Structure formats: C-alpha cells, structure tokens
Amino acid sequence: MSLWDQFLQILISGIAVGSLYAIVALGLMIVESVTRYLNFLAGTYVMLGGMVTVTFVEAGVPLVPAILLTLVIVCLGNAVVWRVAVYPLQVQRASGLTVLMVLLGVATFTEGLAYLVWGWQPRDLDSFFSGTFHIFGATVFAQVPEIIIVTLLMILGVYLLLDRTFLGKSMRACADRPVAARLMGISPLAMSLAAFTLAAFLSTLAGAIITPWTTASYIMGFPLTIKGFIAANVGGLTRAEGVIAGALALGILEQGAAGYLPAGYKDAIALGVFLLILLVRPTGVIRAHQWKAQ
Amino acid sequence: MESAISRVRAIKLGWLVPAALGLAIILTPFFTSSIYYQSIGVFVALYAIAALAMGTLLAYAGRVSMGHGAFYGMGAYTAGILSVRYDVNPWLALLAGGVAAAALAYVLGRSFLGLIGHVFPMSTFALNLVFYVLLVQVDGITGGLSGFGPIPRLAIGGFIFRTETRMYYLAWGVVAIMFLVFWNIGHSRIGRGLRAAHQYQGGSREAAETSGVSVAKYMNQIFALGAFFTGIGGGLYAFYITHLSPSPFSFFFSFVLLMMVIVGGWTSMWGIVLGVMIMIGLKEALANFLGQFTVGGGGSYEGVVFGALFVLVLLFLPGGVVSLPARLRALAWKLRGAPVRREEAVRLGALAGINPSPDGALQEKT
Numbered sequence: 123m124s125l126w127d128q129f130l131q132i133l134i135s136g137i138a139v140g141s142l143y144a145i146v147a148l149g150l151m152i153v154e155s156v157t158r159y160l161n162f163l164a165g166t167y168v169m170l171g172g173m174v175t176v177t178f179v180e181a182g183v184p185l186v187p188a189i190l191l192t193l194v195i196v197c198l199g200n201a202v203v204w205r206v207a208v209y210p211l212q213v214q215r216a217s218g219l220t221v222l223m224v225l226l227g228v229a230t231f232t233e234g235l236a237y238l239v240w241g242w243q244p245r246d247l248d249s250f251f252s253g254t255f256h257i258f259g260a261t262v263f264a265q266v267p268e269i270i271i272v273t274l275l276m277i278l279g280v281y282l283l284l285d286r287t288f289l290g291k292s293m294r295a296c297a298d299r300p301v302a303a304r305l306m307g308i309s310p311l312a313m314s315l316a317a318f319t320l321a322a323f324l325s326t327l328a329g330a331i332i333t334p335w336t337t338a339s340y341i342m343g344f345p346l347t348i349k350g351f352i353a354a355n356v357g358g359l360t361r362a363e364g365v366i367a368g369a370l371a372l373g374i375l376e377q378g379a380a381g382y383l384p385a386g387y388k389d390a391i392a393l394g395v396f397l398l399i400l401l402v403r404p405t406g407v408i409r410a411h412q413w414k415a416q
Numbered sequence: 417m418e419s420a421i422s423r424v425r426a427i428k429l430g431w432l433v434p435a436a437l438g439l440a441i442i443l444t445p446f447f448t449s450s451i452y453y454q455s456i457g458v459f460v461a462l463y464a465i466a467a468l469a470m471g472t473l474l475a476y477a478g479r480v481s482m483g484h485g486a487f488y489g490m491g492a493y494t495a496g497i498l499s500v501r502y503d504v505n506p507w508l509a510l511l512a513g514g515v516a517a518a519a520l521a522y523v524l525g526r527s528f529l530g531l532i533g534h535v536f537p538m539s540t541f542a543l544n545l546v547f548y549v550l551l552v553q554v555d556g557i558t559g560g561l562s563g564f565g566p567i568p569r570l571a572i573g574g575f576i577f578r579t580e581t582r583m584y585y586l587a588w589g590v591v592a593i594m595f596l597v598f599w600n601i602g603h604s605r606i607g608r609g610l611r612a613a614h615q616y617q618g619g620s621r622e623a624a625e626t627s628g629v630s631v632a633k634y635m636n637q638i639f640a641l642g643a644f645f646t647g648i649g650g651g652l653y654a655f656y657i658t659h660l661s662p663s664p665f666s667f668f669f670s671f672v673l674l675m676m677v678i679v680g681g682w683t684s685m686w687g688i689v690l691g692v693m694i695m696i697g698l699k700e701a702l703a704n705f706l707g708q709f710t711v712g713g714g715g716s717y718e719g720v721v722f723g724a725l726f727v728l729v730l731l732f733l734p735g736g737v738v739s740l741p742a743r744l745r746a747l748a749w750k751l752r753g754a755p756v757r758r759e760e761a762v763r764l765g766a767l768a769g770i771n772p773s774p775d776g777a778l779q780e781k782t
C-alpha cells in the first residue's frame with residue numbers, strides 16, 4: 123500500500139467518523155444557542171440509537187422500521203427527561219452548571235441502565251450493504267458512503283428546518299434575541315424542547331446509521347459527548363459550517379493518529395489536541411461566541 | 417425577643433454538629449475492631465480530601481471540576497512510581513505527588529479557569545479521560561491495566577503506617593490540615609476577594625476586579641492548592657493499598673466525588689465530609705445488599721442508582737444535606753403563616769452555618 127493509498131484511506135474513514143462528530147456537534151450547538159445549556163446527553167443519544175436499533179433488529183424487525191421505532195422511543199424518552207430535569211430548572215433560571223450536572227446525572231443513569239440491559243459486549247448490526255470496495259486503491263467499507271450520504275441529508279434537513287420553517291425561525295429568534303423573541307410570542311420553553319428533541323433525533327439517527335460500521339456498546343456515549351463539544355468549540359460554536367469543518371478535521375486527525383499509534387491512544391488524541399489548542403489560545407478558538415468574563 | 421433566642425440556639429446547634437462529627441471521627445477506631453469498618457473509615461478520609469478540594473473550588477471560585485480523579489491519580493502514580501522504581505523516600509514521593517498534581521492543575525487553570533460556561537468543566541472532564549487512557553497505554557511505566565506493586569509503606573523510623581488505625585489517623589490528620597488551611601483562606605484576602613467576585617453568592621466579578629482583586633489569579637491558586645491536597649490524598653491511597661491500577665481513577669470516580677460534594681452540600685466543609693460518608697455508605701450498602709441477590713454484584717447498579725440520586729438531589733435539595741435545617745426552618749415559618757422573604761431565607765441560611773446563598777442553588781443573576 124503506497125503512501126497515497128494510506129492517505130486516501132485515512133481521509134475517507136476520517137470523513138465518515140467526522141460526520142458522526144458533526145451531527146453530535148450540531149445537536150450541541152443547536153441546544154447551546156437556544157438555551158445556553160450544554161446537552162451532556164449528546165453522546166448518549168448515539169449510544170441509544172445504536173443499541174435500541176440492534177435490539178429491534180435482533181427481535182426480527184426489519185432495519186428501516188427498527189430505526190424509525192428507535193427514533194420515536196429515544197425522542198419520547200428525551201422529552202420525558204426534558205420535562206423532569208430541564209424544564210423546572212429553566213423555569214427557575216437555574217445556572218447552566220446545574221443543568222450540566224443534572225444532565226451528567228441522567229447520562230450516568232442511562233449508561234448504567236444500558237449496561238444492565240445489554241451488558242458490556244459491543245453489538246453488531248447488519249446494514250443494507252456489506253463487504254468492501256476500492257476507490258483509487260483505498261479499501262473502503264461499504265457502509266461508509268451510506269453514512270456520509272445520510273449525514274449530508276441530515277445537515278440539509280437541519281438547514282431547511284432552521285432556514286425555511288416557522289419553527290426553525292422561532293428557534294433562531296430565541297437564540298439571537300431571547301427577550302425580543304418572547305415579546306413576539308415565542309415561548310423559550312417550547313423552543314428549548316424543540317432544540318433538545320432535534321438534537322436527540324439527529325444523534326439517534328446517526329447512531330443507528332454508524333453502528334454497522336463501528337459497532338455499538340454501552341460505554342460509547344461520554345467520549346462522543348466530549349468530542350462533539352471539542353468539534354463545536356474548535357469550529358466556533360455559532361456557525362454550522364465551522365462546527366462541521368471542526369468535526370471533520372477531528373475525525374481525520376483521529377483516524378490519522380490511529381494509523382501510526384497503538385489503537386488504545388485513539389480517544390486520547392482528540393482530547394489531547396483540544397486541551398493543547400485551548401491551552402495555547404484559551405479564547406481564540408471560541409471568540410465568535412458571547413463568552414465573557416464570569 | 418423570639419428571634420434573639422432562636423439565633424442563640426441556632427449558633428449553638430451550628431457548632432454542635434461539627435463538634436459531634438469531629439469527636440465521632442476521633443473516637444471511631446476505639447469502638448470497632450473490625451478491619452472492614454476501619455478501612456471504610458480510611459477511605460472516607462481519603463475521598464474527603466479530594467472532595468474537599470472539589471467543593472472548595474466550587475465554594476470559593478464558583479467552578480465545577482469534573483476531573484479531580486486525574487489529580488488524585490497523578491498523586492497516587494507519581495508517589496507509587498517514584499518510591500517503587502526509583503527508591504525515593506516515601507514521604508518525599510508523597511510530597512512529589514502533591515506537587516505534580518498541583519503543577520498540572522496550575523497549567524490547566526491558567527488557561528481554563530477564567531472562562532465562563534462549559535469550557536472549564538469539559539476540559540477537566542477531557543483531562544480525566546486522557547489521563548486514564550495514558551495510565552492504561554504507557555504500560556512501561558504504569559504497568560498498564562494490571563498496574564504495579566508492591567508499594568512500600570510510609571514509616572517514621574520504626575513506626576510503620578501498616579495498620580488501618582494508623583492510616584486512619586494519618587489520613588484524617590490531612591483532612592484536618594485542609595480544614596485549617598481552607599478556613600484560613602476563606603477569611604483571608606484571597607477568600608474575601610473571591611467572595612466579592614462570586615457569581616453564586618451575589619458577588620460581581622467586574623466589581624471585584626475594578627477594586628483591584630486579581631480574581632483569575634486567586635481562583636487558580638485555590639485550584640492548584642486543592643489539587644496539591646488531592647495529590648497528597650492519592651499518594652496516601654497508594655501507600656495504603658500498596659498496589660495501583662488505573663480503574664479507580666476513571667471518570668466515574670470524578671463523578672462520584674462531584675456527587676459527594678453536591679449531596680453533602682458544597683456551602684460547608686462539614687457538609688462535604690458528610691456527603692463523603694453518605695456516598696461511601698451507599699456504595700457499601702449497594703455492594704453488600706444488592707450483591708446478595710444479583711449475579712453481577714452490587715457494583716453494576718452504581719451507575720443507575722448514583723445517576724438517579726444525583727438528579728434528584730440537584731432538583732429537590734440543591735444545597736445538599738446541610739441545607740436541610742435551613743429549609744425546615746423556612747418551612748416552619750411558612751406554616752406559621754409568616755411570609756418568608758428572600759432576605760429572611762438568607763438570614764436563616766446564614767444561621768444554619770451556610771453561606772448566604774439562599775438554599776445553595778446555583779442561580780443565575782436576574
């Protein structure tokens with residue numbers, strides 16, 4: 123395998139992993155800009171998307187209905203969590219830190235539950251496609267184009283939702299000028315629920331789509347949350363293009379590092395780079411956002 | 417007249433609880449000869465060191481850390497590796513562990529502590545994940561997943577800290593030093609400056625900085641000092657267990673530490689120690705009680721039980737167990753028909769020994 127082939131291979135698998143990070147990061151960005159809260163469940167949705175779909179498929183449900191059922195279940199569960207944990211805190215104007223800690227608790231609870239239900243073994247899933255094919259000498263898993271296409275469709279869908287529909291415009295209004303939006307009759311609470319649901323929908327779908335390639339296990343949620351957060355922060359948090367570019371860069375970097383270092387280091391690479399970037403320019407990468415002193 | 421009486425009673429009660437707790441801690445080894453209970457006592461002290469560092473960071477600097485497990489592990493591994501592989505004197509190795517953890521915290525804090533929002537908690541979270549991966553992967557030094565040992569015991573001359581009782585008093589001694597140090601800091605220039613800047617206690621950072629308080633510097637000093645003690649706690653853990661493996665220093669450990677702080681009540685140091693006791697009691701109860709009925713043992717239920725409890729406490733008792741007396745008193749006032757104003761709640765809270773944040777809830781300024 124020549125150096126060029128290796129580069130191409132890393133690029134393609136990096137884009138596939140990066141598109142998962144992009145979806146998680148987009149969900150984080152949407153919730154963050156509408157509510158100022160960090161949705162610690164971002165990675166948990168992906169884990170649930172994978173595990174619940176696998177459970178349905180193992181029970182004999184065909185793949186597409188299984189994914190649809192999973193989406194409904196996770197979004198409903200997410201709505202319950204929102205009503206129980208986020209709604210009262212948002213009404214009380216609790217600090218973002220409290221919401222972060224509460225959602226951390228929910229994520230821990232969900233992970234513990236997933237461990238009790240599914241055990242520690244990673245689960246596999248058969249997709250529409252299987253096997254591998256070759257592009258310019260790079261060996262590509264057949265699921266990879268599927269992942270990239272679905273991600274593109276999701277991003278297009280989010281764009282259309284936020285740009286063309288009344289709901290999307292209300293959410294953006296709520297993010298840009300909360301007080302003015304309220305005066306126009308837009309309920310911040312309803313928009314908060316909409317943002318959380320949209321994030322849950324996107325990440326769950328991404329989880330179901332990526333499972334045939336990466337397998338799913340109960341433990342995958344937390345690292346995904348932090349990687350989505352990194353991608354969103356490196357990319358600027360307020361602009362979707364920046365977030366997506368950050369996520370793709372992160373995916374490619376990670377796959378590249380995995381090619382040269384022992385596999386166990388994979389998770390540490392992205393986080394290490396994030397810490398280094400922030401250490402060097404603590405405010406530089408997130409300047410676009412309304413971060414201010416205290 | 418009535419309020420004066422209740423104030424006197426409240427102050428007495430406020431001193432009674434810590435005094436009783438302190439006496440109980442000193443006397444406990446005399447009442448139990450069971451190694452199991454004595455080792456739980458040691459663990460309460462070791463965890464209390466890390467939890468106090470986390471809680472004082474929240475109380476003084478208003479920052480939530482999700483990565484003190486990494487500082488704890490840094491102290492433990494530095495002390496263990498130095499004393500096993502390089503034959504350094506255990507006491508020096510212990511000190512080196514604390515310094516290493518403090519240095520790590522100082523470098524991180526310089527960049528992240530000043531940032532509002534989620535960057536500080538998430539970067540400490542990232543630190544803990546990276547630290548864990550490194551513990552597992554750099555197996556030439558750390559021994560990988562299976563760890564390394566045996567680590568020598570601490571000793572003064574011929575007096576070896578071998579038994580549970582000896583470690584118990586050593587560890588609680590460190591906790592006592594932390595109480596002294598942080599109590600003094602709270603009543604010094606640093607503590608007053610930070611209180612003036614504290615978002616959750618009605619302060620304003622802008623106002624404090626305008627008055628010449630170097631808020632970021634003080635925050636970082638508190639953070640690094642806490643990390644130093646956490647590192648010492650980790651080192652004591654290493655010399656107590658005498659074998660180190662990565663699993664105790666995963667993110668879940670930091671989560672449990674955060675839970676100890678919140679469940680007990682971050683507004684008072686005694687509350688944090690109480691939180692440590694509650695959580696360790698719960699952990700042991702889970703392991704012993706559920707372990708009898710289940711195949712996987714009680715430990716596999718920790719995630720579910722702790723996660724749910726954490727959410728419930730944050731929603732319904734955000735000030736933790738120490739805020740219960742103030743809450744009950746406010747409830748009694750309400751039942752008597754007296755409207756409880758915000759200032760009243762603050763006063764009641766202050767009498768109950770908690771800082772003037774109404775119920776310990778982290779509230780945005782409105």
